[in-house]
Amino acid sequence: MYTRLAATRRASFPHMLLSREEMTFDFAGARLEPERDRKLLAWVMNQFLYGEVSGIQCGHWLYQAPDLEAARFFSRQAVEEFQHVENFLRILEILGEGPAPAHRLVRFLSTGMMPATFEEHVCLEMALGEGFVLMALYGVIDTIAHDEIRAILGRAVKQEERHVEFGEQRTMQAIRERPALRRRLLGLSLVSMWAVRRLGAFMRSRLPRHEVLSQLPEFLGFSVACAERRLLRMGVLTKPLAELTALEKGLAIAEAYGAAVFRSPFRLLPKKRLTETYLRDPAVANRAPAPGENKIRMVR
Ligand SMILES: [Fe+2]
Numbered sequence: 001m002y003t004r005l006a007a008t009r010r011a012s013f014p015h016m017l018l019s020r021e022e023m024t025f026d027f028a029g030a031r032l033e034p035e036r037d038r039k040l041l042a043w044v045m046n047q048f049l050y051g052e053v054s055g056i057q058c059g060h061w062l063y064q065a066p067d068l069e070a071a072r073f074f075s076r077q078a079v080e081e082f083q084h085v086e087n088f089l090r091i092l093e094i095l096g097e098g099p100a101p102a103h104r105l106v107r108f109l110s111t112g113m114m115p116a117t118f119e120e121h122v123c124l125e126m127a128l129g130e131g132f133v134l135m136a137l138y139g140v141i142d143t144i145a146h147d148e149i150r151a152i153l154g155r156a157v158k159q160e161e162r163h164v165e166f167g168e169q170r171t172m173q174a175i176r177e178r179p180a181l182r183r184r185l186l187g188l189s190l191v192s193m194w195a196v197r198r199l200g201a202f203m204r205s206r207l208p209r210h211e212v213l214s215q216l217p218e219f220l221g222f223s224v225a226c227a228e229r230r231l232l233r234m235g236v237l238t239k240p241l242a243e244l245t246a247l248e249k250g251l252a253i254a255e256a257y258g259a260a261v262f263r264s265p266f267r268l269l270p271k272k273r274l275t276e277t278y279l280r281d282p283a284v285a286n287r288a289p290a291p292g293e294n295k296i297r298m299v300r
């Protein structure tokens, strides 16, 4: 009850529901060194690159925008995401590396599930999804020992914060106007948090020894905890996850996916992804110094 009240009050202020401090993970002084960690950083930047290209898909939501404010926001966001694509290509250039395929779980999280409605898009892809990306960006900014890369990312996070904030505000508005939406948004959120946890479990068994990498599973756990806090403040969750029974979780997921299957049996199988088109574009692909050299052990 208190959480809902707090969320409503916060909604009138133009900032994210979680502060930078709340979203900051303590890496205990661990550093990412561009020279020493070049391959690792290239892998990380390629995951971001994929995410940014998928961000351009917000152009799709111009057609679904329920009002002028949302349409205006999406058109500006598309321009910003194009800039972010350029930012990550530039960082890869600084590292002397080129574009390479993203990990399958990152692909699943970014483009594996195309939301069916505007409300699902603002909650799942903007508040939660871009919230995860934002935390990862904060993590790199806090650990990378390279001024130019930190400056590039510092500019990008200001825009990502606005994307998250828009997602939060419009999710809260949607639930206020149609409370019945809440359970479906919760079901979809539970699945995306599960995928992030899976990514943590996957990494735990494959990570090489490294001062930052070794902390990634905890970092992902922390990111899921922040997502839970965000869901509570938006009112998608009305109580902590730990207090949800298996039946309540099951019903939320069944409602989310049951409704989706009824609408479209291909929810989990989007048509050709925009990411494929753009990432194969010679303007992007040809910036690779040598495509075959980009694989590092941890992603196999
Ligand atoms: Fe972005």
Ligand SMILES: [Fe+2]
Binding pocket: 055, 081, 130, 159, 160, 163
């Ligand atoms: Fe974004």
